[in-house]
Amino acid sequence: MAQSNFFRIESPADLQARLSQDLQRVSVLYFRADWAEPCKTMDGVTAELAKRWESVLFLSIEAEALPDISESFEVDAVPYFILLRGHTLLTRLSGAQPAVLSAALKSHASKPSALSSSSQQPVAARTVYQPGEQATGSAGAGGTVAGRGADDVQDESDEDLVKRCEALMKQSDVVLFMKGDRNTPRCGFSQKIVGILETNNIEYTTFDILNDEGVRQKLKELNEWPTFPQLIIKGEFVGGLDVVKEMEESGELREMIEG
Incomplete structure (x- = not known):
């Protein structure tokens, strides 16, 4: 029942x-x-x-x-x-x-409500991780790319942001836009993709989107994908965790990287 x-x-x-x-x-x-x-x-x-x-x-x-x-x-x-x-x-x-x-x-x-009712949309929870922290590492295969702080991108035009995102997606053959980095993933989905890449001995670069709100929002628009992680292979958006898992199981992930 x-x-x-x-x-x-x-x-x-x-x-x-x-x-x-x-x-x-x-x-x-x-x-x-x-x-x-x-x-x-x-x-x-x-x-x-x-x-x-x-x-x-x-x-x-x-x-x-x-x-x-x-x-x-x-x-x-x-x-x-x-x-x-x-x-x-x-x-x-x-x-x-x-x-x-x-x-x-x-x-x-077990307590009666002391809160006023509301007919508005559910209140979204506060951001868990603050995006002002600085990432470590440098660009390149196997590295972690540092994001820009709010002050650095305050005057960045939309055109410049698009160019920067496109450059980040092409910085190496495999780029993972994720929450955290390979050593300290800050969400279960990011951790799972890192595990897939590591298990298959794939060289890749990571970018912590929690450190760069501009890139985080623009990538959602450019790739038409609302969440992270996002995997990029040879400058092309591949997908999130579910897509990457299917590609690994079918052998398509390895073929795309080596092709």
Whole structure:
């Protein structure tokens, strides 16, 4: 028998509709991915918690399949949990931490709402990582390219930004635009692609988009792809994690690099 408080979200409109049904209700947004082993544990945990907390709305969200939702809430890893009351952010939790999630529910779901209701769109979570940090390394195969700080790009024209993005995409045969770098990936998706490239002994350059907001936004537009990581091979956009995984499995990734 299906639970009446546990649903799989199919679209941004679906999420909005679910949240809008009761603006005083606590909701748990569970961002997951099939490839992430910790999600297998948390699938069972969330199902059990949903049975225990019948008044709480549990919403399962495929982080890669619904990038607009993941991006709007700055989800940078899976499993990832965001607790809302109506459209108001209560807290966010990263990783497979059943005890922490249970404690958060006890803290928020057992209390009457002291927050005003709202008919606006869900409040996006605050950015987890500040983009003002400086990356290390230098351009070149196997390196990490430093981004520009806000002061450096303040007067950069759109034309110059496009040229800079195009140059970055062609700096080496394989360029990975990601959150963090190869040594310290700052999201599960970036970590997974790094693993694929390393396993296949592919030389590549990384660019930390968290350090350059201009490049981060312009690449979404140029490549018509809303999320990161983004893999570029020989100056051409290839795709995100799901595409790269399929290419690795079919042998197309190696063929494209060596061709």
